[in-house]
Amino acid sequence: MRLTVDHVTRYTYDAPVRSVVQSHRLTPSAFAGQKLLDWEISVSGGTKGARHRDGAGDLVQGWTIAGPLGEIIVQVRGSVETEDLAGVLRGHRETVAPACYLRETAPTRIDLALAGLANTANGPDTLALAHALAAAVADAIAYRPGVTHAHTTAAEALALGEGVCQDHAHALVACARHRGLPARYVSGYLFATQDGTPHEAAHAWAELHIPGLGWVGFDPxxxxxxxxxxxxxGSGFDAQDAAPIRGIARGGAREAMDVTVAVQQSAQ
Structure with missing residues (x-):
């Protein structure tokens, strides 16, 4: 499938800031199921800095935007050819040991309710257990936009019984780690037809490490x-760690962010 992406992130400040430094994970991963055809990232008034591929295999690009400024626009446009590999991350180069992803973070910290949910899942092998965990999370947290926020934890989302893709991913990561499966948060995009299935163009899911298969994605x-x-x-321990854009502004202004993402299928 050939998919095109138009992703615009607009930052505004209630008073001019002196400068902004950002770190981007906005370039699609290189693996067997994904081929980059063309991709362009622009930052209004920005200057490119250092670029490297981190231990998780993600391409990280630094940017500096000199002020004074009251607005920054980050625009991503490009196209990718994708293939269905049944969720298996085949051919992805990384150096971080899977066991590193057993470490919990604040958003994925286990509590009694999450542990109880994780313990309801069973299967004859690790892959079946992973599917059962994903199904348990999907049953326990209904998809409902607007009831949670960027800092909602997995435990809080489970207590609410509602949330969005970030909450599903955090909860699955927490449950999988509790059951001894290395798990990580993944950020990306999703194209879906208008068939009534809930989705967001800017999307998130989880990857669990399965012996014999490697990393396998699950989207509760x-x-x-x-x-x-x-x-x-890209991926990380949680949503903050895997964020497509991270940054810091010099100055005491209050920041607001607006994001628009469109993913469309184009002709082959």
Missing amino acids: ANRACPDARYIRL
């Missing part, structure tokens, strides 16, 4: 493993 929000509709950007 859509009760699916990532297929050709998904574009993978």
Whole structure:
């Protein structure tokens, strides 16, 4: 499937800031199920800095924007050819040991309710257990935009019984780690037809490490493993760690952010 992306992030400040430094994970991952055709990232008034590929295999690009400024626009445009690998991250180069992803973070910290949910899942092997965990999370947290926020934890989302893809991913990561499966948060994009299935163009899911298969993606929000509709950007311990854009501004202004993302299928 050939997918095109138009992703605009606009930052505004209630008073001019002196400068902004950003770190981007906005380039799609290089693996067997994903081929980059063309991709362009622009930052209004920005100057490119250092660029490197980190231990998780993600391409990280630094940017500096000199002030004074009251607005920054980050625009991503490009196209990717994708293939359905049933969620398996085949051919992805990384150096971080999977066991590192057993470490919990604040958003994925286990509590009694999450542990109880994780313990309800069973299967004859690790892959079946992973599917059961994803199904348990999907059953326990209904998809409902607007009831949670960027800092909602997995435990809080489970207590609410509602949330969005970030909450599903955090909860699955927490449950998988509790059951001894290395797990990580993945950010990316999702194309979906208007068939009534809940989805967001800017999307998130989880990857669990399965012996003999490696990293396998699970998307509880859509009760699916990532297929050709998904574009993978990068991964981390949680949403903050895997964020496509991270940054810091010099100055005491209050920041507001607006994001628009469109993912479309184009002709082959």
